[in-house]
Structures are given as structure tokens and as C-alpha cells.
Amino acid sequence: MAGALKLRAVDAVDVSVLSTVLQDALVPVAEMVWLPDERRFALVANRFRWEPEAGAGRGTFERTLTGLCIDHVASVRRRGFSPAETDRILELLALRAEGSSIYLEFAGGGSIRLEVERIECRLDDLGEPWPTRWRPRHPIDDTGPGAR
Numbered sequence: 001m002a003g004a005l006k007l008r009a010v011d012a013v014d015v016s017v018l019s020t021v022l023q024d025a026l027v028p029v030a031e032m033v034w035l036p037d038e039r040r041f042a043l044v045a046n047r048f049r050w051e052p053e054a055g056a057g058r059g060t061f062e063r064t065l066t067g068l069c070i071d072h073v074a075s076v077r078r079r080g081f082s083p084a085e086t087d088r089i090l091e092l093l094a095l096r097a098e099g100s101s102i103y104l105e106f107a108g109g110g111s112i113r114l115e116v117e118r119i120e121c122r123l124d125d126l127g128e129p130w131p132t133r134w135r136p137r138h139p140i141d142d143t144g145p146g147a148r
Helices: 012-022
Strands: 006-009 025-028 032-035 040-048 061-071 073-079 089-098 101-106 111-116 121-125 130-132
Touching (some): 006 012, 012 040, 012 061, 012 089, 012 121, 061 111
Antiparallel strands (some): 025 040, 025 089, 032 040, 061 130, 073 111
């Protein structure tokens, strides 16, 4: 697979790199799992390829399936959605490490807080990318300070 990513994160700076790569990934609730006996949280996402070479010269953008595995997870807390909502698709905005927690933050206010013993994450692209005409957009928030 040309251009496939395979990344590892072991500290907060590494997690911020994963966050950049995963921004705007579409994550079906049905494709997230916590395996408490293995102390592992995993998901499969439909990732927008922000890499510069993705779709270069073809007038299109690309998406690909990507797996994310987070090890040493002691507990999982969800806010804003239920694991029973298996038909729901969430849009990942950010992944961040803070203290002994890793947070996954989704559009619409949903989030997941993973309590971890230490940071150990793996991200792997799974298969060939496919073209898409749709590039994620982030409207400028004009409700903050200085807005009229």
C-alpha cells in the first residue's frame, strides 16, 4: 500500500501527531471496542487523508480505513453517546493526552475518556485509499471575542 501510515505514540506529543492524522475521521460507534481483559481500546475509522500526496494532481481527495489501538487502558467513560447506538457515526475532532487520560473528542459534544497506565498507541492504515470529492470544512467560529 503506497503511502499507508503506520505510527506509534508513547507520549503526549506523539498523541498530538495522531490527532492531526485522525482529524475529521468518521468513526462508527459499532467499530469501537473496549477489551477490559486485554486492557485495550480499539477502533476502525474512515480517515480523511490530510497528507499532501493524497489525491495529488487528480482533483480529488482520499479516505482510507485506519485502525487505532490504545493499550494499558484501565477504564473507559463515554459522554454524549451510548455504545448501544450502533448505527451512529461520530466525527473525530481531536485526540489528546492529559495526565493519565487519553481523550477522544467528537463533533456534537461526544467524547471518550480513557484512563491509562501509560501511553502506548498504534495507528495503521488498513487497505487502499479511495477517492472522495468531499473535503472536511471547519467554519470559522464568529461567536468568540471580537465578533460582531
